[in-house]
Amino acid sequence: MSQQHLIGIDIGGTTVKIAFVTYKGDILHKWEIPTDKEEGAIGIVPDIAASIEEQLIAQSLQSKDFAAIGVGAPGFIDVESGIVHEAVNIGWKNYHLSEKLQEATGFKVWVENDANLAALGENWKGSGDQAQHMLAVTLGTGVGGGIIANGQLLHGSNGTVAEIGHMTVETENPLPCNCGKDGCLETVASASGIAKIATLEIKDGKSTKLSSILDRQGSITARDVFQAASEEDQVAQDVLAYVIDHLGRAVANLAIALNPSKIVIGGGVSKAGDQLLLPLRAAFDRYALTRTSQAVEFEIASLGNDAGVIGAAYLAKRK
Amino acid sequence: MSQQHLIGIDIGGTTVKIAFVTYKGDILHKWEIPTDKEEGAIGIVPDIAASIEEQLIAQSLQSKDFAAIGVGAPGFIDVESGIVHEAVNIGWKNYHLSEKLQEATGFKVWVENDANLAALGENWKGSGDQAQHMLAVTLGTGVGGGIIANGQLLHGSNGTVAEIGHMTVETENPLPCNCGKDGCLETVASASGIAKIATLEIKDGKSTKLSSILDRQGSITARDVFQAASEEDQVAQDVLAYVIDHLGRAVANLAIALNPSKIVIGGGVSKAGDQLLLPLRAAFDRYALTRTSQAVEFEIASLGNDAGVIGAAYLAKRK
Numbered sequence: 001m002s003q004q005h006l007i008g009i010d011i012g013g014t015t016v017k018i019a020f021v022t023y024k025g026d027i028l029h030k031w032e033i034p035t036d037k038e039e040g041a042i043g044i045v046p047d048i049a050a051s052i053e054e055q056l057i058a059q060s061l062q063s064k065d066f067a068a069i070g071v072g073a074p075g076f077i078d079v080e081s082g083i084v085h086e087a088v089n090i091g092w093k094n095y096h097l098s099e100k101l102q103e104a105t106g107f108k109v110w111v112e113n114d115a116n117l118a119a120l121g122e123n124w125k126g127s128g129d130q131a132q133h134m135l136a137v138t139l140g141t142g143v144g145g146g147i148i149a150n151g152q153l154l155h156g157s158n159g160t161v162a163e164i165g166h167m168t169v170e171t172e173n174p175l176p177c178n179c180g181k182d183g184c185l186e187t188v189a190s191a192s193g194i195a196k197i198a199t200l201e202i203k204d205g206k207s208t209k210l211s212s213i214l215d216r217q218g219s220i221t222a223r224d225v226f227q228a229a230s231e232e233d234q235v236a237q238d239v240l241a242y243v244i245d246h247l248g249r250a251v252a253n254l255a256i257a258l259n260p261s262k263i264v265i266g267g268g269v270s271k272a273g274d275q276l277l278l279p280l281r282a283a284f285d286r287y288a289l290t291r292t293s294q295a296v297e298f299e300i301a302s303l304g305n306d307a308g309v310i311g312a313a314y315l316a317k318r319k
Numbered sequence: 320m321s322q323q324h325l326i327g328i329d330i331g332g333t334t335v336k337i338a339f340v341t342y343k344g345d346i347l348h349k350w351e352i353p354t355d356k357e358e359g360a361i362g363i364v365p366d367i368a369a370s371i372e373e374q375l376i377a378q379s380l381q382s383k384d385f386a387a388i389g390v391g392a393p394g395f396i397d398v399e400s401g402i403v404h405e406a407v408n409i410g411w412k413n414y415h416l417s418e419k420l421q422e423a424t425g426f427k428v429w430v431e432n433d434a435n436l437a438a439l440g441e442n443w444k445g446s447g448d449q450a451q452h453m454l455a456v457t458l459g460t461g462v463g464g465g466i467i468a469n470g471q472l473l474h475g476s477n478g479t480v481a482e483i484g485h486m487t488v489e490t491e492n493p494l495p496c497n498c499g500k501d502g503c504l505e506t507v508a509s510a511s512g513i514a515k516i517a518t519l520e521i522k523d524g525k526s527t528k529l530s531s532i533l534d535r536q537g538s539i540t541a542r543d544v545f546q547a548a549s550e551e552d553q554v555a556q557d558v559l560a561y562v563i564d565h566l567g568r569a570v571a572n573l574a575i576a577l578n579p580s581k582i583v584i585g586g587g588v589s590k591a592g593d594q595l596l597l598p599l600r601a602a603f604d605r606y607a608l609t610r611t612s613q614a615v616e617f618e619i620a621s622l623g624n625d626a627g628v629i630g631a632a633y634l635a636k637r638k
Contacts, residue, residue, distance in 0.1 A: 259475025
């Protein structure tokens with residue numbers, strides 16, 4: 001009998017992504033269902049179970065073709081027990097996800113933080129290239145991450161591992177962060193942070209083509225800042241230089257601790273590609289030890305939104 | 320037959336520390352020999368072998384009572400091959416330490432970086448209390464560290480893991496570091512960094528009782544700064560507040576990435592005890608996520624100079 005397949009699930013605030021994944025990490029079939037957050041989000045697990053049942057039939061597959069389920073959720077997870085301590089975006093608090101999902105589906109279930117699973121997915125089948133020591137940095141609405149060290153995903157002691165968006169990186173002119181602290185990496189290098197810094201420059205009276213976008217649309221995006229910078233807008237270029245210097249220093253400080261061979265940059269901001277990656281590498285090299293720099297390759301994440309379900313499948317495979 | 324003992328070795332720039340250690344981690348016998356750095360330091364391995372031979376006889380022990388040797392050396396180590404890529408303080412470059420020591424002693428030999436082994440030692444038998452997730456911070460002449468994550472010592476990809484003394488923590492008024500960069504943690508929080516910052520304050524004309532020590536002795540030490548601060552000297556207190564704020568932020572940033580349950584502070588500066596630890600904890604809590612803080616206990620390292628040989632013995636035990 002060939003190796004059984006795996007089911008990877010990535011629970012987000014808006015949708016739940018689900019995939020049937022082969023033992024080698026290829027997606028056989030993937031789909032999404034809406035995240036039902038009503039009444040303490042108790043509908044999510046039965047929705048997932050019913051949806052898997054449906055799709056097994058639709059794909060002419062059977063339960064016995066699958067070994068286990070891996071599932072990622074946002075928030076603080078106890079990976080041993082499978083309990084979600086707190087997932088603010090979903091509404092779960094001390095929710096025994098692994099037990100509930102196991103009861104509902106009949107499969108063995110393994111749970112991890114969603115950002116960690118995205119890092120694991122990139123490591124297994126994406127840009128991480130199965131590096132034994134890898135740092136994943138996700139620059140989206142917030143800034144998150146995941147760490148592979150000694151060939152393993154790091155879990156940490158109470159579910160806050162790799163919360164790198166909350167490293168304090170700015171003490172001179174810190175902006176307030178959603179976490180309650182000031183000057184977190186997330187206030188500088190997330191999509192919303194970049195937009196906010198540029199907006200403050202405009203409101204400060206700086207002359208930039210971003211002003212007209214702000215006037216017209218009521219807000220600007222990180223993408224607008226990258227676009228303006230590529231068109232030689234000095235203010236946009238200065239904002240990105242500031243952002244990338246701080247991001248490069250934070251990532252270099254992490255790399256000095258972790259000594260990775262791959263740093264994988266994902267999230268919406270990473271769509272800027274080389275416009276981000278080349279100056280980021282230069283900033284990193286300014287702050288890293290020479291030998292630390294020599295060990296590292298930077299890559300843009302390659303799996304996009306599939307990273308979570310593929311990482312979840314790998315979690316199920318490894319357990 | 321009872322479990323075999325282990326031999327732990329800690330090679331430093333001045334002395335080589337050697338210990339016979341039980342399988343449970345108790346030191347049966349320990350001694351030191353001078354580090355012979357003449358002629359490319361090729362005498363160290365034969366010196367160690369002869370010394371072990373001698374001490375086995377003196378202690379009425381035999382080779383067969385021991386399972387293996389673990390050895391720590393300063394510098395960049397390839398733990399797989401046992402090659403010391405570069406150990407500047409010793410004089411080795413691409414030196415196959417495990418092979419040479421195995422040939423000279425007949426024992427199986429495992430090699431690691433000395434700071435990493437000190438962390439491992441504290442984790443096994445010292446203040447780390449076998450925590451699965453631990454950060455060791457050594458504040459000595461320089462600043463070093465070691466990381467235990469998922470219950471394992473982290474190795475990194477080319478021997479620079481946990482070189483936390485070279486995280487960039489000061490960008491406003493950075494001092495030059497021996498590594499060639501500016502503003503490294505080591506320039507702020509090492510014994511020499513603290514002394515230098517205080518000396519610059521004196522030379523800047525600040526009124527402090529440290530001035531007379533500088534006049535009398537030609538230099539001041541970190542210990543002088545702690546002493547003066549405990550006697551209400553405002554300049555010394557300001558220097559320590561600055562140092563500890565930067566150290567607390569750096570350690571918080573690492574803890575946000577690694578989510579440890581123990582942070583063990585060692586090295587000469589840690590002899591300040593609660594005078595360091597209490598404000599350090601407060602600084603850490605200013606910069607860490609609340610949940611990250613909740614997971615962590617701070618401890619002063621308890622094994623002193625034995626941490627290296629005990630960690631080395633544990634390395635031999637685990638392999």
